[in-house]
Amino acid sequence: MIGRAVLLCLLIFLQYVSDAQPRREDIYSDFVLYKKRQLLLKDLHENVVAKAFLAPLDSNTEYKYEAACRAIVQFMLDNDTTQQGITQLFVQYDSLQYDTKRALLETVYGVYPEQYIQSIQLLLAKETNPMLFAIAAAYSLRYDSAVVNAATIKKRIREQFPNYSSNTLLAELDKYLNNYTHYKPPTTNDLIELFRYQQVVKKKVIYSFQRHSRDYGGLAIIQNADGSFMRTAEGRLLVFEQLARSASGLPYFIPDGNTPQGVYSIQGTAVTYNKLIGPTPNLQLIMPYERKWPAYFHAGDSTVWTPSSDMLWAYLQLLPPTMRTSAAVTEAFYAGKLGRNSIIAHGTTIDPEYFKNKPWYPLTPTMGCLCAKELWNVSNGRLLVSDQFNLVSAFTSTMGNKGYLYVIDIDDQKKTVSRLEVEKLVKEFEAKQVVHN
Known part of the structure; x- marks a missing residue:
């Protein structure tokens, strides 16, 4: 059975243990075997969730409720028992520990987009913790995106957080409130300029093109x-399927929320023991502020690298001038400043059938990473399809294993990004390069 400690280990990124690239045929996971998947599903429903939520909620059982919430949102579990437990958590919200409150709100945001709006509105009127307030505000705004509601939330920020102007999290929330219904995608020319600007950056680059949704x-x-x-x-252009959605679907400025847009520094490859990520090599990424700036900028020894006093300015130099005024491209910068970390590009062993009714199926949401498509043979534990293996293999097939990765929302169409769209962008860039040369 999967107890609380084991479950939390599964949901937390563990140490990365290798920089070697294994052969595809050597990659194996017993975690994907049919019997293991069935046992996990049974354990999640009967033990992690049901036993926790059917017990009285008090200081001795609260940690079980927290673990149950984290399982519910990661695996999209929903039934009468889960709703009973969520309701009980709201009833006793004021007496809960911070971690339990946050797990509750993340779960409600991810699994119940409308059902608990009244409880969220009551919470918004009294919550004094900026993080919990921000999650509740995001829930309320998604439910009602009208200007009036956004203004009401802004008013609450001013009333409940007198020093809000100096709080980076609340500043990002304010930005989010302003831009939620005014999304402005990059133009085709912006993206072509981004391709062209790579010759200024002079590093290998991965572009992860996503939808705004x-x-x-x-x-x-x-x-x-x-x-x-x-x-x-x-x-033919190599393309790799990749999901930038977190399990909760929360905004970029919330830890474990959706992958922020912007520029990530590729530091190499590794393999992790994390069972949910699986043994396929991953790309190690760091965000602004996650490590020392020389490492982020691939500048080597800090003694020979002169940092700018304005690190936002330095970060924006990785983008063409036409894109530097867009708030979207600074999401990774400010998320890093807020403390987000451990966002990598990896594969997955999670059974896609948990998400069979979701628009991203058969891709797998994570804790905010970029997750490539991976499908496994449930009989022998070997890979059937691995865009992750293909991505890492392609990236490391040429000299060097470092560079940059750009996450860009290209528009807000309600459909998967297609090969045709990306090929068209690249063809336009290449055509202009020929004319320019």
């Missing part, structure tokens, strides 16, 4: 250090 899958492509794009031997 992260309920839909995205596509990643690779641009070589010389400016060309990676293709098959037959000349």
